[in-house]
Amino acid sequence: MTATSSHSFEFLKSCVLNVSNLKSVTPSDCKVISALIFNKTKFIVSETTLKRIYGFAYSKFNPSIFTIDVMAKYCGYNGWDDFCEKHDNKTTKSDSVNVNWDTLNNKALKITNFTLQALKNKSGIPYNQTIKRGFIDDHFNEFLRGNYTATVFTAPSGYGKTIALCHWIDEKLANNFNTQSNDIVLFFSSSALMSIFLSGRDLNDWLLTLLGYTPEEDVMSLLDVNNRKEGNFYLIIDGFDEHMFKNDQFELMLYQLMDVFSFYQSQNWFKLVLTMRSSNWMNNKHTLAYNQDKWYHGFTTDDQSGDNVPLLSIQEIKELSNKINPANQSNITTDIANDFTNPLYFQFYYKQHKENFTLSHIDHFSIYELISTFILNKVYLGHYATEKILLLNGLIENMDFENRVYDLNKLKVNDLLRLYGHAYNELLSIGFLKEVNTSVESQFNTSVQFGNTNFLEFTIAAKLLNDSNQRFDSKLTATISGLFKNNERKVAVLKWCIIHAIKSNQQECFELLSLTELTPHEKSELIIFLGSLLEKMSVTVTHSESLSGFFKQRCTDELFYYFFGLEFININYKRTLQTLLKFELSASKKIITYTALAVIAIQQFEFNQLESYINKLKSFPAEEMQQFIINPLNCIDAIYHFFKYGIIKRAFYSDLTHFIFNPPQSTSAYNNPANDLIYLIAGYSLIICQHPKKIQRFINVIKRLNHGDNRDTSVYNFFLDMLQAEACHKLGNLKELNRIYHPVSDLYDNDGNTFTSYMKSMVYSLKIKRALLSNDYTKLGSYWRFIIQICDEYGHRLSATFIAETLLKSADFEELEPQLYKQVYYDYTKILRQAGLSKETFLKPIEALVSKS
Template identity: 75%
Template structure:
């Protein structure tokens, strides 16, 4: 009789333990049991053999007849056959008489509760503070309503599959306590499957033994109509991933699992539920889905990735944050929060801030800080660290940057993977790398991919830095410009290089950033990141001295003016400008920095802050303002006086009138982004005069004397065009407004991804004006929602207020779209309450 896969052999193993007076066995006990067997039988069953039998060591073979005969004699029987006969006599009919649905439920509940507790204890965020996710209910509702036997949750490592499933099982167990629910859940993780394999048992026999049955009595025969209550039996296996096993082990477990599925698929009460990484599903679904009609794969948004577990929504992030710290104030922009929609990153963030958790700690640097910590712990300090680094560099070398192909053909890199096999398996297990098999009948195709974009970009940066001898220099910036000319990877890779530079005392090389060929959006992203990074490093005790020395140096023109532009105006930009003030700046540079901060305060309608920065500007000598074509202090003060008191400072506007009738340049006619900022702010201030002709004369004069630096022409002209469109709108020149709109719209169609949030907000305002002119009221609702989104996330309240006043003055909208009118009035009133502005003053300005 074959010993392995037998229910009786499991009984014999238990009998050996009882005879040895052991309730359970550990590896060290195997030596003791071996001695006891020899003392009683005078036959040797080695310690190693016992370790294989009890699952502490892997064995390709079943125990020999000699071994099980000796074990039987040790237990007091004449041999294996005698043991089997006596056990069968004892158990005739007893099992089927005593085991029913309730017994099955109790046995399964014990196992499930143990698995649940183990997985809850492993939760990165305390399970009690985690949240239930709606997607899993939607998934199970569809699964149970259809004629399905099995379903699977697939996603990369760290998507929260296990925690979501634990919440669902918790609910099922609570429901099982009620009289109207008889569902049974048997839940275990892949580590249990490993122990089955190591013990040499068959999965189906193991399940039957676990639930109190013998192999001769299958579940179907026992759970007949008389004994089985109405309910489903859920077999749930968490983490059924190939990286947990060796190749031959996983294949064997896969085939055994499919045998279980095939055996019970005709029973509508049997439900198989798996969780696995999406790469594992892609690689093995051809084996799993032998009958497509019986498998439910959920709601997959991308067939190529096969992910059916969504990332956190912004609402879920807020709900989770409030549950972790109900007293915390959690406000963060959608743009930054998007980095934390990955539950894995949210978990890292929690661990770093669990003592005082709040989303307010999040900034543009946070995600990079968290990933750095993960890589330090899992790559640099884990097993085979050196081999991992060498493998990652070699993989990057095999990428096709020119065609933006970052996935690697496994056949082409197979020698590398063999050379660093242990490192490769480690990187697979932590989700840093993944294998995707998309072979078809005519072609083999398996690709090696990075687990996510952040890991890829970090690895690319590491390779480039290694090639440049770990130096952030002109050679490195040139390589990045060349390799990523039209790629979204450019800025993320550059950020990792900047992090490396600042952590290694190479801050002085930052002026090389001016050599980077970036569009406005990329530049804005980098600037906000630099502000957060420098602030973070300044507050770090480990970098205080080096950072202090860094800021003591004079800030070069190329680095300083790299930070400036009206297009960057938003809440995050404020931190960047404040960081610039740490440098040893000339008075002229301090003036333009405070002017930028004042412009942000104005856009946020924070008049107290605006007054503060104007006071700062007033501390500079009058002579320091002579180098500006238009005095920025007078410009900001005129805006402040109007919005605070409703006063129009006529002397300032006379200064602008004098300028556009007799435009002049500053010394040598030099142009800089500082001039761009001052001219554009002055043009915006002319709106207060409610004389559109003045704006047109001003923009015409500016075009004569000021030409932006190369690379800034498009952005600068964008703002001038917006000013001209506003003037023509108020003059009723519909054709001219349409002409300018078409010009910008065409640019947006081709280069919309280069528009910063401020540019998009202003362009939405132009869309609204054009819609009002042509009576297209249906589109205004969409445009307005976008304006409010920018207002909420980036603090552009001034733009929103002007647009609201413009729309609310249109009586046709109130009649034709009363709901839209009410919504805009509500949003408008909310901003007024938040800022404490006087509406009567605004009514004099907005048209």
């Protein structure tokens, strides 16, 4: 059909609906229309033919002349020619008078409002509870400020592109009405483009027909400056993605869209706006943006993926949460909120808790529940579930974990993709997988990637569990250690395996964790996760009898001591230790748990909590404390008195002196991680006395006590070295300090990501002490800023206070670095003021603080 006849045919289709008393058409209506046509004309137009005509079924060809003739006769005409003649005469008379910018605006507005309503109804969170995103205004402002014709919003599935765009269009339409703007917005989703391909028409022809005009007349109205009244015409297409079409369909739509772009790119009033997945942009930007000067790409957040839609900010998360439930103001930590910066995960969480929505209850385990629910519904259930799992397992088998290669060359896995073609397309459509083309002139390079790291890590864990017959055993832990040596995926994969083990009542998995090689940082991350997991198990009302009984069994030494170490101290570690107390612990294990909690309270200057833990320790019989070489209660109580009352308890430090000169002869019964923790607490309590030689003697005794111990003590020795460095600094022994400093500094420079936050604070404390002894003040400012950052994020107030005291007491510091001195003094007094402490306690002579008690 010609363009004119195509326009007439659209009108004929509308006439058929009017005669049939239908305002709109559904697939089931086609059977009714077929019967009505036969009753009136005695000619048959089948239900299938009508489905093709109205876009519910694919057709390679235009409808036959016979079909069109019958439809015209059904509408009261003699046939197609008679219909065209009468219709064209009518439209010529009316359109020649009425075709202008205003009528175009009215018709575009109807389509845009329909599209807006349809997309709003699909919103995972009710649209009226969603928020406007700030980035989109910045994007459009830059786009309209420049000499651009087109722009694109690119991000993976679920980033909130569509909802953000709907908010912008809503506001744009409201402004148009209030300011009498002449801008026109024609907005539709890519699903509407399917009818173009099914009808065999051209995109430009279809757009103009959609607006109710013939191409010749409509182009004239668009190009007429007087009619336009200086307004812009926005053609906005949401979700222009490959997975929505078959390959040949998408290619046809792509080239036709570029024809539209090419035709109007010289007109500064025409603006093309697209949203698409970032993988689709990477695959097709060579075609879409062939004229780079006319395309605005936005503020790219990731050059490799091409994303220009940012994740939710922490402020946006709070705003969104408060809009959903204004009565429940949510306060969450930054690290947990980071899990919900992905709008897709926020949406999952909302669906699970929409009856009483709040973010106050989320923790480190929540994100795993959300992803599990998504994968269950989108991958394990529904069409081609078995094929999806076989495909994903095959992709994992082709990865190179040793070299951290997770993106798969499509040429190498193409046979696998063809074998499970339907499953592959399903996984692409939900964003679980994506296909990225980064080919250059000399090399073809298309890779298959997972939609995000969470999906990748879950699938790796699922494959390893499948190979292990769904058992968490020593073989599995050995496999994980071997595959992911010094690999950032190790802990994430372990977490998924542990979740599976707990859900399948394999509680022995905790005991096997000690077989997995982990760095201190990895172990710290895993321990915090285990704390959240155990807490979830202890409070949920739906867990099985076996899980409920899990907390009633005796906690073995292997499981218990896995959770302990001075290096793990931070805000989140406290919750893990509190969860441990839900087990049936022995008295000695409870003592060491309360001691560790007390140390955290000291580090955070939480003295009300510290008093509570001291009272808990005092409630234990004296004989229970005697199993420890050094009484942990006396250590904690001495530190408490120093900070709370500015008193150094002479009796306790006399006991430590007696211990130094009269250590136990037999120590085999005392060699365990619990005593290691107490040794370190006692050693660091000696810093208060400011007797560096006593610190050195204490360290020598501790090392003799642990002589011959085969346990891994690298972290333990790290803290002993830090304690030794404190003594060296007080004694002014730069040579000995350098002996400690250089290997620690080299290790940190090469593997700093293996250090926990508390260990990092100790490293920077060491850097400051060395800088002061060597009179190198150049980097003190950057060192101090890092200390304050760690203090604010992880609660290491005690560390920051001691380091500040070291700087402020330095003889030349104020004179050589006056501005930095003021900043350190300000930060120092702020920390003490917030904790309710007096700086005089720290800065007065030590002799004035000694108590006879």
